[in-house]
Amino acid sequence: MAVVLLFLVTFLFFNSPVNDPVSQFDNQTEIKPTPSISIALDLWRQKQYHSSLAMLEELNQPQSEAGFYEFYFKTFVNGTINQTFSQQAALPSSCSQQLLFVAGSVNSLTQAEKLKQKLINDQRLQSLPICAYELIWFNPETVQCTNNQTTHQRISCDLPLLAQHVKSLQFTHLVIFAKDGKANVHNGIMYLDQQDTYDVFVHELAHFAGFVDEYPLSAELAKQVCQQGRAPNLRFSKPNDSTNLSPARTCDNHPNQAYKNSKRLTFMEYHDVAYIPEQYLTAWRNSLLDQHNSPSAHVNFAQFYEEHNNVTESQYWRAKYKMYLTQ
Structure with a gap:
């Protein structure tokens, strides 16, 4: 009798539809997520x-x-990004700097759009001949950037990969949004990471025009910068008429003294101060009137290809740079 009961229990267990994986699968309905x-x-x-x-x-x-x-x-x-770009209106010829915002991720795309809109609405900068294209150049596969361990975490990106994709586009300067790393400007390319604010962007934008940081530079960098006669926002020797000049901390690590035309902290010393003196805006505008003061991104590409002995590409980008200088 015990054997019969055990057989019935075993039979019922293995033939129950509740425990049949096939029956369970058949009874399930795939739940499609609500679009969001x-x-x-x-x-x-x-x-x-x-x-x-x-x-x-x-x-x-x-x-x-x-x-x-x-x-x-x-x-x-x-694959229509360049075609779409070619259909947008050209920027005015009065724009000395024509900025192209470049992003490769969702977060960077959002950040680029927010910063672009703030630039358009920034009344402080309305007198400057700086324009940004309405569209952001967005390509997740092409914008490949890292924070370079050998240059104090500064952001660097795969320039040849990017160069081949933006060849047909009209721009003078690039603003590239990366995931992380230290913001910096090299010739005509600005690199920002996802933590950088609009104030950081404006600070770096002034570097495009030759402005120099007003916080203490490293001894190595000060050796290069503090030997020059002046920058748009600084002088490195005290002139006779110096009533409006105040010492700047730029050359604290160098024998020379730097002077600025402001008694207050400015956006070139602490970017979150956001104070741009009127004299700085005048100097900024004057600097942009001479293209030699603001090398374009074309020279970045030319230098890269020259370092890698690619004559054809280096000549192409050098020609673009010479054209920029004569505009």
């Missing part, structure tokens, strides 16, 4: 580009935040 911007952005970060774009299209909100991402994601997925 956050899910779409997560899919994009996971490089599920087509799924992300499809979800944004399903939201069908062209004038909203979803529409913003949909536009840029579509130009990348469809």
Whole structure:
């Protein structure tokens, strides 16, 4: 009798539909996630580009935040980014600096758009001949950047990869948004990371015009900078008429003394102060009138190819730079 009961229990257990994995699978219905911007952005970060774009299209909100991402994601997925750029209006010829914002990630794309809008609305800078293209150049596969261990965590990016993709575009200077690293300007390229604020951007923007930091430079850098006669915001020798000049800390690590035309802290010493004296704006504007004071990004590409003995590409970018100097 015990054997019969054990057989019945075993039979019922293995034939119960509750414990049948096949029956369980058949009874389950795949739950499709409700479309949302956050899910779409997560899919994009996971490089599920087509799924992300499809979800944004399903939201069908062209004038909203979803529409913003949909536009840029579509130009990348469809490979039409340069074609789209060629269709936007040209910047005025009076713009000495024509900024192209470059981003490779969702976070950087959002950051670039916010900073661009703040630049457009910044009344302090309205008198400067600086313009930014309306569109951001967005390409996750091309914008490859790292924080360089040999240059004090300064951001650096894969220039030849980028150069080949932006060849056909009209710009003078690039603003590249990377994930992390120390913000810096090298000739005509500005590098920012995702933590950098608009005030940092404006500080670095002044470097495009030759402005020098007013905090103490390292001994190595001070040796290069403090030997020169002057910068748009500084003098490195005290003139006879110096009533409006105040000592700057730029050359604290050098025998020379630097002087600034402001008794207050300025945005070149502490970027979060955000104070730009009127004299600085005048000097900034005058500096931009001479292109030699503001090397363009073309020279960055030319120098890279020269260092790697690529004559064809170096000559191409040198020619672009010479054209920029004669504008």
